[in-house]
Amino acid sequence: MSDKTHAGVLSGEFFMQGDIACAEGAICAGCRFFGGYPITPATEVAQWMSERLPVVGGMYIQMEDELASMNAVLGASWAGIKAMTATSGPGFSLMMENLGLGIMMETPCVLVNVQRGGPSTGLPTLVGQGDMMQARWGSHGDYAIIALAPSSPQEIFDLTIDAFNLAERYRTPVLVMTDAEVGHMTEKVVIPPPDEIEIVPRRKPTAPPGEYMPYYVAPGEWVAPMAVAGDGYRIHATGLTHNEKGYPATADDSSQWPLIQRLIDKIEKNRDDIIVLEENGLDDAEVAVISYGIAARTAIWPMQMARAEGIRVGLLRLVTVWPFPDAAIYDLAGRVNGIVVPEINMGQIVREVQRAAAGRTQVISVPHPGGGIHDPYKVLDAIRRAAGRKVEV
Amino acid sequence: MGIEMQGYRLDKTMEQHEEAEGWVDEIHGTHPMDDLLRTDRLPHIWCPGCGLGTALTCFLSALRKSKFDLDKVVVVSGIGCTGRVAGYVRLDSFHTTHGRAIPFATGLKLGNPALKVVVFSGDGDLVTIGGNHFIHAARRNMDITVICVNNFNYGMTGGQAGATTPVGGVTSTSPYGNYEYPFNVSALAAASGAVYVARWTVLHARRLERSIHEALLKPGFSLVEIISPCPTGFGRRHKQREGLDTLHYYHEHGVIKHGADPRETDIGLSGALVEGKFVDLDKPTFLEQRSRRLAQALEK
Ligand SMILES: Cc1ncc(C[n+]2csc(CCOP(=O)(O)OP(=O)(O)O)c2C)c(N)n1
Ligand code: SF4
Ligand SMILES: [Mg+2]
Numbered sequence: 001m002s003d004k005t006h007a008g009v010l011s012g013e014f015f016m017q018g019d020i021a022c023a024e025g026a027i028c029a030g031c032r033f034f035g036g037y038p039i040t041p042a043t044e045v046a047q048w049m050s051e052r053l054p055v056v057g058g059m060y061i062q063m064e065d066e067l068a069s070m071n072a073v074l075g076a077s078w079a080g081i082k083a084m085t086a087t088s089g090p091g092f093s094l095m096m097e098n099l100g101l102g103i104m105m106e107t108p109c110v111l112v113n114v115q116r117g118g119p120s121t122g123l124p125t126l127v128g129q130g131d132m133m134q135a136r137w138g139s140h141g142d143y144a145i146i147a148l149a150p151s152s153p154q155e156i157f158d159l160t161i162d163a164f165n166l167a168e169r170y171r172t173p174v175l176v177m178t179d180a181e182v183g184h185m186t187e188k189v190v191i192p193p194p195d196e197i198e199i200v201p202r203r204k205p206t207a208p209p210g211e212y213m214p215y216y217v218a219p220g221e222w223v224a225p226m227a228v229a230g231d232g233y234r235i236h237a238t239g240l241t242h243n244e245k246g247y248p249a250t251a252d253d254s255s256q257w258p259l260i261q262r263l264i265d266k267i268e269k270n271r272d273d274i275i276v277l278e279e280n281g282l283d284d285a286e287v288a289v290i291s292y293g294i295a296a297r298t299a300i301w302p303m304q305m306a307r308a309e310g311i312r313v314g315l316l317r318l319v320t321v322w323p324f325p326d327a328a329i330y331d332l333a334g335r336v337n338g339i340v341v342p343e344i345n346m347g348q349i350v351r352e353v354q355r356a357a358a359g360r361t362q363v364i365s366v367p368h369p370g371g372g373i374h375d376p377y378k379v380l381d382a383i384r385r386a387a388g389r390k391v392e393v
Numbered sequence: 394m395g396i397e398m399q400g401y402r403l404d405k406t407m408e409q410h411e412e413a414e415g416w417v418d419e420i421h422g423t424h425p426m427d428d429l430l431r432t433d434r435l436p437h438i439w440c441p442g443c444g445l446g447t448a449l450t451c452f453l454s455a456l457r458k459s460k461f462d463l464d465k466v467v468v469v470s471g472i473g474c475t476g477r478v479a480g481y482v483r484l485d486s487f488h489t490t491h492g493r494a495i496p497f498a499t500g501l502k503l504g505n506p507a508l509k510v511v512v513f514s515g516d517g518d519l520v521t522i523g524g525n526h527f528i529h530a531a532r533r534n535m536d537i538t539v540i541c542v543n544n545f546n547y548g549m550t551g552g553q554a555g556a557t558t559p560v561g562g563v564t565s566t567s568p569y570g571n572y573e574y575p576f577n578v579s580a581l582a583a584a585s586g587a588v589y590v591a592r593w594t595v596l597h598a599r600r601l602e603r604s605i606h607e608a609l610l611k612p613g614f615s616l617v618e619i620i621s622p623c624p625t626g627f628g629r630r631h632k633q634r635e636g637l638d639t640l641h642y643y644h645e646h647g648v649i650k651h652g653a654d655p656r657e658t659d660i661g662l663s664g665a666l667v668e669g670k671f672v673d674l675d676k677p678t679f680l681e682q683r684s685r686r687l688a689q690a691l692e693k
Contacts, residue, residue: 033500033503033504035496035499035500054687054691055691059503059504061499061503063496063499063529064496064525064526064529065525067492067493067496067526068493068495068496068499068525068526068529069496071489071490071493071496071497071499071500072496072497072499072500072503073500074489074497074500075469075487075496075497075498075499075500075501075502075503075504076500076501076503076504077500077504078487078497078500078501078504079500079501079502079503079504079505079508080504080505081504081505083500083504097490098489098490098493101489101490101493105487228505229467229485229487229501229505229508230464230465230467230485230505230507230508231464231485232464233485234464234483234484234485234486235485235486236431236479236480236485236486236487236488237486237487237488238479238480238487238488239488239489239490240488245433247431247433247434247480248480248488
C-alpha cells in the first residue's frame, strides 16, 4: 500500500485501519483538500492524507488549530475542491462555530469525528460516543445536520464516500461520527473499481453572471447551484442572515424565516433519501436493540446469548443518526415489548429513541461513560428486562 | 423621521440603508469606483468621519492598477466594521467569522492557486482573536495579501479595548485607561516572517495605495497596516471628536521612515507615528516551498 505510484482509487482487498479507510474513502470520493490538526485517535487520517494527497494531485495542510482547519476546509470548498477534516472531541468543540458558518453559507464538506472519552481531554486513546448530541446541536442557532455512524473499517470507507455525496447533494457539511474503536481497528476493507463508486459532482450554475443569484432556489429544489471563487460570478457569501443574492438581510426576520426554514427542511424533508438503517432479526422480535457505531457491533454477542435463552431480540442499527429516524422507531415501538439502547455515553441517543417511541413501549438505556466497550452482560440483562424476564441484581 | 446619532442626522436607519438597492447619490451621480463596488448595497454602514472609505478606495485603486483579472481576485473578511469590506466589493468575496478570515483565505488559495486572495479586516479580528492565524500564515509565507485596518479598538461592538489599544487608551472596556502592553501589528508580521510590511495612515492615501499595489504584486505573505480614524469608538475618547481631528493628529505625528526596524515603530497615544515600508524581501512562498520539496521527494 505504500506504493506511491498508485494514484486515486486503490481498488483491491486490504487489511486496513479504520482511520486509513476513512482517508481512502475520501480520496475515492474526490476529496483533494485536507486541512487538519493532529489529535488522537484521528491523527492517522491526517497522516495518511499527508502522504496520499500529494500523489493524487491534492493539497494537504496541517493548520495551526481546529478553528483554522475548519475554515481552511470551507475556503477550499469555495475554491471548488472537495475538502475534509478529521478530529476528535477537543478539536470538534473548536470547530463548532465554523461548522455553523459552513451550514449558513451552504458549503459542502466533510468533518470526521473519531470520538474518544470526554469531557475535556478525557480519555485520549480510548473509545467514546459522547459527542452525538454535540453533533446535532453543537453550533449555535437552529439548523439541521447529517451525521453518519460507521461501525467497521469497511463501513467508514463506504460512509465517507456517502458523506461527500450527501454534502454535495444538500450543499452542507456532513459529519462522520465514528469512534476510537472503529478508527483504530484493522480489518478487511474492499475498495471497488473506480467505475463502481458513485460520485456526486458539484452542481454549477448555468445562468450567466448578472442573472445568477447564489442563494436563489428554484421551485422543486432544495439548494441553489454553487458558483465558486474564480468562476466569474463575483459572488458574495456571508455568515450573516442573507437574501437570495447572498447579501446581508439583518434588519428584521423577513429573510431569517425562509433561510432557516429551508436550511432545516432541505435535510428534514429529505429523510427518505438520507436515512440508512440496518435491520437484523427484527421480523419476529419482542425486544429491539437500537444502537450505532461500535456499540451496535458489541451488542451482537449479548443478543446471541439472549436468543439462546429464547428471547426474540433484533437489532436496528442507526447508520444515519442525524436526521433521526423518528418514523421507523415509532413503528418499531408499536411492535415490540421493549427497546434497549446501548451507547458509549451516559444516555444521549436514548432520549431521541424515547421521544420517537412516544410511550408505545419501554425504553431501557445501557450507558457507558467511555473508556471501553460495554460489558456484554449489562446489555444482556437489559434485554432480559425488556423481555419481562427476572434479572438478578 | 431621521434619527440622531453621534450628533449627525440620519434619514434612514442603518438597516434601511442596507436594504436600499440601486442607490445613486443625487448630488454626485455615480462614482469612479462603481464598477468595483456592489452599488446595490450602498450606502455603506460606516460612520461619518470613519477612515474605512479611504482605506477601501486606496485598495480598489491599487487593485485596478495591478491589472489582475478581477474574476480571479477574492476578498475575505472577518467580522467588524472593516469586515464589511467583503460585502461592498464587486468581486468574489467572503464574510467569514470573527478572526478566521486568514485560514478561510488559506483554503481558498490552496484550493485554487490561480486566485489572488486578499484578506481585508480589522485589528481586533486579525491580531486579537485571530492572532494565531496571522502569525502562522506569515510564518508559512502563505501566498496572500493581508490588509489590516488598525483603529486601536473594536469599532463595531462599541469601542472596546483590544490587543492594539495603546497603553493609557480609554475605551468602553478600559474606562481608567488601558494597562496592557499592545501588539505592534507591523512588527508582529515582520517577526513572524512576512516578506512585505508597510504601514500608512489613511491621510497618506497615495503612499498607502502604492504600498497596497506593491503588496498585491508581492509573492508570499504581505501585510499593509492602515492606521485609520474611528471617531465613534476611539477618537471621541481621545480629544478627536471628528475623523478630521484624527487626520490632523496624523499630520502632526506621522513620521515616514522607510526601512525602519519594525521593533522601533511602536504606536503610543502620543509621540511619533512611524510609517513607511518596513520590510520588502524575497523568499520562496508556501506554494513554492511545497512544490520544490514534493518534486524532490516524489522523484525518487
Ligand atoms: C466569536 C465572536 N466573538 C465576538 C464577536 C463580537 N465582535 C464583532 S466585531 C468585534 C470586534 C471587531 O474589531 P475589529 O476587528 O478591530 O474591527 P473594527 O470594527 O474596529 O473595524 C467583536 C468583538 C463576534 N462576532 N464573534
Ligand atoms: S465605529 Fe469606528 S470603525 Fe466602525 S464605522 Fe464607525 S468610525 Fe468606522
Ligand atoms: Mg478595530
